[in-house]
Amino acid sequence: MSLGHYLLLGAGLFVIGLFGALTRRNVIGILMSIELMFNAANINLAACNSYLHPAGVAGMTLAIFVITVAAAEVVVGLALVLAVYRNSATAYVEDFSLLKG
Amino acid sequence: MIEAIAFYSMAAVALLGALLVVSLRNTVHSSLALGLSLAGVAGIFANLGADFLFAGQLLIYVGGIAIIIVFVVMLLGRTSDLHLRQVNQQWGAALLVCAMAGVSLWRLARGYLGVRAAAPAMPTTRAIGLLMLNDYAVPFELVTLVLVAALLGAIFFSRKSADDEVPS
């Protein structure tokens, strides 16, 4: 397999995630789509590391950091969703328009 | 050959899962499909020879994040949601944007289709550990700080305040 295949896989995953983030009405769905995009980026990092710099592991280390930060993001995001839901009894982003100009 | 089979099957699992995540109406199903997709990505990592990343993906994403999401979905779950559209009105526009992004990404990735692996994959765990505790020691520590902050933030936001005790 070539690097291009992995990059294409990452691209596909990213586009799907982007589509989900743009279209899901549910906040949790959006969060999940963002996770998909993170994964696409991680695939790219790992693949480029393996193919272009096989001697080093910096790309994979960066992917580890991304996973960590993503975990933190998900935790905080879900906590926010819970808080918002508790206040407004909805999980749909159309209803979150308090900051509308 | 085996590598190709493994790649394509894992890629298929990841992409299929991803498609299910964005298309299923039921959020519970959607979150389960996310677990599937993340597992597929873990397989891709295994395929790349990134053993530590594979393990981390399985432990953190599939075993942690996906499960938390399922929990939250269940905490929020409402039966009426099953009858509502889960996709908003701008899906056409989003499709167009995604197409453009896809085209550009495809154009970019196409140039790397001929790049082959230079050497057989080696175990990476030891190297990653050394790197994290030597060169990346400061980012490592900062990430721990971020995690603590996220933990505290999560507790702060999800905690029930005194006012909410009273039913409205």
Added chain:
Amino acid sequence: MLQHVYLIPLIPLAASLLILLGAKEDPRSPMPFLGIAATGWCLLQSIAIFYGAATGELSLPYGADWNWFSFGATAGGKPFLYDMPVGVLIDGSAAVMLVVVTLVSFLVQVYSLSYMRGDPRFKRYYAYLSFFTASMLGLVVSSNLLVTFSCWELVGFSSYLLIGFWFERPEPPYAAKKAFITTKLGDLGLYLALMLIFCQVGSFQIPQIREFVARGFMPAAVATAIGLGILCGAAGKSAQFPLFIWLPDAMEGPTPVSALIHAATMVAAGIYLVAKCYFIFAISPVAMETVAWIGAITALLAATMAVVSYDIKRVLAFSTVSQLGFMMCALGSWGFSAGLFHLTTHAAFKALLFLCAGSVIHAVHTNDMRQMGNLDKKMPITFFATLVGTFAIAGIPGFSGFFSKDMILERVFEHDPRLFVILAISACLTAFYMFRLVFMTFLGQERDLDRYLHAHESPWPMTVPLFVLMALAAFSGWLLDRGEIFTRLVNFQALPGIAPAHEAAHAPAYLTWYVTAFVFFAIYLAFRLYGGSNFREAESIKRRCAPVFNLLERRYYLDDIFLALVGLSDRAARLAFWIDSEVVDRFFVDGWGLLMLALARLCHLFDDNLIDRSVDATGGLSVSLGGTLRWIVRRGLVQEYLLWSAAVMSVLTLLTLPAQRYCLGASVGLGLLAILTLLLVRRPR
């Protein structure tokens, strides 16, 4: 005695400051005696020095210098350190001048005790007199030409103060200003001469300048320039030919002041300065000739003007100018000793005459001789003193003026007979107008009865100085000429290699007696015309020669010429001002400003309309774009924002790809996106 000679100018200065600052104005203030005492001390010192020098006990010249300051300068690329010492230099002429100045000052101060009694500014008058004495003595003793020049200006300043002493009246301030400005005109030349001297020699010390000249370092042309500059200053101060117009007007001051400043001392400062710098004139025949001719012309013109004046003080003023011309002419004819000898005797008899005039004016309260007459019985002492002074100035044998004038005439005859003729005529005129003064004032019949009855002999402070001066006027010439004391004491040590120009002819012995005969004839003429009680013959001559008399009474129109010159320069200044304000300012300065203003307006227009507009347009574009975008995403949905940012990001990514069609695709995609969004837009729930 000589090592403390620097105190001579300093003590009157201290007295002056003490009088001026240390006491209130009070008519009975004892402060004047302080000034008299200071001057008296100086007089004793001066007499001691003079006596010592005359008997040969003191060896002159004596010089002592103290360093004042030093300064560095670069000349021709080489650094030099210049010393500026200040010091005293006493030679024979300085010793004589010291006696002259202190003596006349002392006597005048004693005289003023009575003359100025009751004046509201009695104290200030004495302060000024002491200040003048200090300045004049400083001028005499200084070895530094710069200090001499400073004192020179200070005596001019004191003269200004004293001429304008009665400033409540209209004329004195005008006369003071005229004197000051006219002498300042001459000082300009002196100042230039001083600068030239410093450029040449690098020092203001007289011995050093003399050394420089003696070694032949100074070119004759430069010496001529310096000499003419000094002559210019001397002509201003000593009232020589074109600049003498101030002296007759200076008679507006108190009469003792006229005696001190405008007869005996200050006007002699110019003569003294020329004598002090005589070695510079010695190497320049041109400057020497100019000095001689200026002196001769002055002597003749002033004498003719004195003939027609009716103001007793004016007559004496013209006479002073004339006598100063004699001295100048003597100096210019290599008669160094003769000039200074005449200066000395003239100081005595002219001070005497002025003090007599003061006494008369004090008695009859008018300056006009036509209102006097027959005062000889009323004021016998004054009459006698005037007679002695007149004998002296007219050159009656035996009196002091005879000796000095004789010395001058001999010297001038040897130098140039033409000058001799002029001076001889002037001498006869001198005798004529002086006896005219005596006849009109003291003899004949009283013409104004009130004034005649009011007249009285002056009190002792006024008559005692008259006696002293009378003695001097009568005998000083004989005393100083005896054994040639004066010429031995005051002579010009000729520079090596430079002898007096030429000995044209040796004066014959009978020359003196020819001149004396003419003088007696002039006296007879004066008696014929003015001896009677009425001046019918004089008046008829005056009527017949009206244009000549008019010319003389208008002082050869010199005042008018000067006024015209001033008017001309005023016109020139006006023209220059007009050119400056109307042409230079308007066209160049204002025009340049207008040009700049136009350019600035242009820049402003450019800035306003192009630069600012484009800046505004950028901002406006952002605002309108933002407004449009805000309209597009006005539903406030987070996914819509996300959609647009994703769209822009993907478009930008597409645009980075190296192909034309992706640009097309990107724009088409963006357009489609916009249309789709517009279609999708609904009213928010």
